Amino acid sequence: MPDICIGFEVHQPFRLNRYFSPDPKKKEKDLDSLYFDAINREVLERVAEKCYVPATNIILEKLDEGFHCTFSFSGTFIEQLEKWRPDVLSLFDQVARHKNSELLGQTYYHSIAGCFGDKTEFMEQAGMHTELMYDLFRIRPTVFENTEFTFNNHIASCVKKMGYAGVFTEGVNRILDWRSAHHIYTCDDVPVLLRDIQLSDDIAFRFGNRGWDKFPLTADTYADWIRGANGDLVNVFIDYETFGEHFWKETGILNFLSYLPEELEKRGVRTILPSDALESYMPVGTVDVKETISWADIEKDASAWMGNERQHTAYSAIQKAAAFAKDKAIWRYLQTSDHFYYMASKFGTCGEVHNYFSHHEARDAFKIYMAILADFENRNIRFMKNKRSAKTLRTLPPEEAFHFTSPTGYVGYAAYSLDQFCDLLRVVPSDSIAYHQERGDIAQWIEHTLKDQKLAEDIIGRRDRQDLITTINQRREELWSRLA
Incomplete structure (x- = not known):
C-alpha cells in the first residue's frame, strides 16, 4: 500500500x-x-x-x-x-x-x-x-x-x-x-x-x-x-x-x-x-527529459504557452525586453505564464479549459500583451544610454507591426520588431518580399516606424532574400552591441 x-x-x-x-x-x-x-x-x-x-x-x-x-x-x-x-x-x-x-x-x-x-x-x-x-x-x-x-x-x-x-x-x-x-x-x-x-x-x-x-x-x-x-x-x-x-x-x-x-x-x-x-524512499531509476513537459492540456508539454505563432512572438519579445527593463517588476509581471496561456488557440476540451480561465479572447490577449509590452519598452528608452538604437530595436504595438502581404493578400506573417522581421525574411514567400520591395514598403517601415534611415537606405533595391537578411542582420547586431 x-x-x-x-x-x-x-x-x-x-x-x-x-x-x-x-x-x-x-x-x-x-x-x-x-x-x-x-x-x-x-x-x-x-x-x-x-x-x-x-x-x-x-x-x-x-x-x-x-x-x-x-x-x-x-x-x-x-x-x-x-x-x-x-x-x-x-x-x-x-x-x-x-x-x-x-x-x-x-x-x-x-x-x-x-x-x-x-x-x-x-x-x-x-x-x-x-x-x-x-x-x-x-x-x-x-x-x-x-x-x-x-x-x-x-x-x-x-x-x-x-x-x-x-x-x-x-x-x-x-x-x-x-x-x-x-x-x-x-x-x-x-x-x-x-x-x-x-x-x-x-x-x-x-x-x-x-x-x-x-x-x-x-x-x-x-x-x-x-x-x-x-x-x-x-x-x-x-x-x-x-x-x-x-x-x-x-x-x-x-x-x-x-x-x-x-x-x-x-x-x-x-x-x-x-x-x-x-x-x-530511495530513487528506483532515472528519467531523461530532453523535451519540456508540464501538467497542461493533453499534450503535457509547453504548447499551452508556446503552441502558436502569437505565443512565440510574445515569448521572444519578453526575453529581449530585458534590455529595456529599468523596472524589473513590471517586466517580471509580464512573464507570468497566464498571459501566454490566454493566447492559446486550441480546440476541444483543451480549448474549453483555456477559455474558462481567460478573461478575453486569444487574439485580444495577444494584442493587449504586445501593446503593453511596447508601451513599457518605449517608456524606458529615455533611461537608456543609446536611445537611438533602442528606438529601432524596441517591440512595436500591433498597429505598427509589419504585416507581410502579396498581390493576393495577407500571407500570415507579422513582425513586431526588427529582430523578428529579420527572422521572418527566412520563411515568408519570395513573392511577398518582391512585392514589398517593389513598393518600397520595407524601407518606409524601417525609416518611419523604426527610425533607422541608414538601414532604410541600405536595403533599397535589394531583391535577393539572402542579401536582405545579411544586410539587416548586420545592422541589428551592430545596434544590439550598442545596448550592451
Missing part, C-alpha cells in the same frame, strides 16, 4: 488591462492601474469567499487531526492577498506554519522564465520566492515545483544548483517508458516526484462531470483507489481553486475534501510530506 503526498497549487496572476490604451500622461507610479485590470481584485474576492476561506478552514482542522499536505504559493498570489485580503493571508499563515504542512519553492511570478535559454532570470525568481516564504512564514522551501510543472533536463540542473532536495513534475509516460509514477526517480541526480495524472485529474477535472462513469466521486471510493495502487508513493497535485471555485460547494467538493483524510486513515493510507517522502 503506497503513501499519498497531496499538494495544492495556489496562484492568481495580475491579469492585463482589457481596455489598455497608451497614456503618456501616466507616471511610473500609476503603471499598475494602466497595465493591470480591475478584475484582479474582483476575481480574488470571489475565489476567497468560495474557496480560500472555506477550504483552508477545512485544511486547518484536518492538519490538527494529523493530515499532511503541501502548498505552493506564487508571489503574485501573496501580493494580492496583502493588498486585498489580509484575513485570508492570515489563514494561510496558519497553514504554512503548521507542523503537518510543507511549502514548496517556485518562481515568484509563476513565470515562463524556466523555458528561457538563459536560466539566470529563472534562478533569480526562485530565489525571490524563497526569500518571500522566509519573510512571511520563516520557512525556506527545500522541494521545488516549477510553473505548471514545466520541467526538463536544464531545469533539473538549475534545481540542483539551487540546492533543492527534490522537484515535482508530471508523471508522463514518455519520460517513464511505461514505468510507474508511484516511485521516486532522479534527473541529473535530483530526486523527482511524479504527479499521478489520472488520480489528480479525477478530482481536478472529472469530479463534477455527470457523464463520467465514476460519478459521483466520494471520499471513500477515492481512498479505496489509493489503497489499491501499487508502488511507494502516489503524488496527487491539483489547483487549490478546485475546491469551491472550479467546482462549487453545491457539487459536494468541499465535503469530499473534509472527509478524505478520515477515509484515507481508515484504510491505513499515510499522508506524507514531500521532504519526508524523499527521506523515506
Whole structure:
C-alpha cells in the first residue's frame, strides 16, 4: 500500500488591462492601474469567499487531526492577498506554519522564465520566492515545483544548483517508458516526484462531470483507489481553486475534501510530506527529459504557452525586453505564464479549459500583451544610454507591426520588431518580399516606424532574400552591441 503526498497549487496572476490604451500622461507610479485590470481584485474576492476561506478552514482542522499536505504559493498570489485580503493571508499563515504542512519553492511570478535559454532570470525568481516564504512564514522551501510543472533536463540542473532536495513534475509516460509514477526517480541526480495524472485529474477535472462513469466521486471510493495502487508513493497535485471555485460547494467538493483524510486513515493510507517522502524512499531509476513537459492540456508539454505563432512572438519579445527593463517588476509581471496561456488557440476540451480561465479572447490577449509590452519598452528608452538604437530595436504595438502581404493578400506573417522581421525574411514567400520591395514598403517601415534611415537606405533595391537578411542582420547586431 503506497503513501499519498497531496499538494495544492495556489496562484492568481495580475491579469492585463482589457481596455489598455497608451497614456503618456501616466507616471511610473500609476503603471499598475494602466497595465493591470480591475478584475484582479474582483476575481480574488470571489475565489476567497468560495474557496480560500472555506477550504483552508477545512485544511486547518484536518492538519490538527494529523493530515499532511503541501502548498505552493506564487508571489503574485501573496501580493494580492496583502493588498486585498489580509484575513485570508492570515489563514494561510496558519497553514504554512503548521507542523503537518510543507511549502514548496517556485518562481515568484509563476513565470515562463524556466523555458528561457538563459536560466539566470529563472534562478533569480526562485530565489525571490524563497526569500518571500522566509519573510512571511520563516520557512525556506527545500522541494521545488516549477510553473505548471514545466520541467526538463536544464531545469533539473538549475534545481540542483539551487540546492533543492527534490522537484515535482508530471508523471508522463514518455519520460517513464511505461514505468510507474508511484516511485521516486532522479534527473541529473535530483530526486523527482511524479504527479499521478489520472488520480489528480479525477478530482481536478472529472469530479463534477455527470457523464463520467465514476460519478459521483466520494471520499471513500477515492481512498479505496489509493489503497489499491501499487508502488511507494502516489503524488496527487491539483489547483487549490478546485475546491469551491472550479467546482462549487453545491457539487459536494468541499465535503469530499473534509472527509478524505478520515477515509484515507481508515484504510491505513499515510499522508506524507514531500521532504519526508524523499527521506523515506530511495530513487528506483532515472528519467531523461530532453523535451519540456508540464501538467497542461493533453499534450503535457509547453504548447499551452508556446503552441502558436502569437505565443512565440510574445515569448521572444519578453526575453529581449530585458534590455529595456529599468523596472524589473513590471517586466517580471509580464512573464507570468497566464498571459501566454490566454493566447492559446486550441480546440476541444483543451480549448474549453483555456477559455474558462481567460478573461478575453486569444487574439485580444495577444494584442493587449504586445501593446503593453511596447508601451513599457518605449517608456524606458529615455533611461537608456543609446536611445537611438533602442528606438529601432524596441517591440512595436500591433498597429505598427509589419504585416507581410502579396498581390493576393495577407500571407500570415507579422513582425513586431526588427529582430523578428529579420527572422521572418527566412520563411515568408519570395513573392511577398518582391512585392514589398517593389513598393518600397520595407524601407518606409524601417525609416518611419523604426527610425533607422541608414538601414532604410541600405536595403533599397535589394531583391535577393539572402542579401536582405545579411544586410539587416548586420545592422541589428551592430545596434544590439550598442545596448550592451
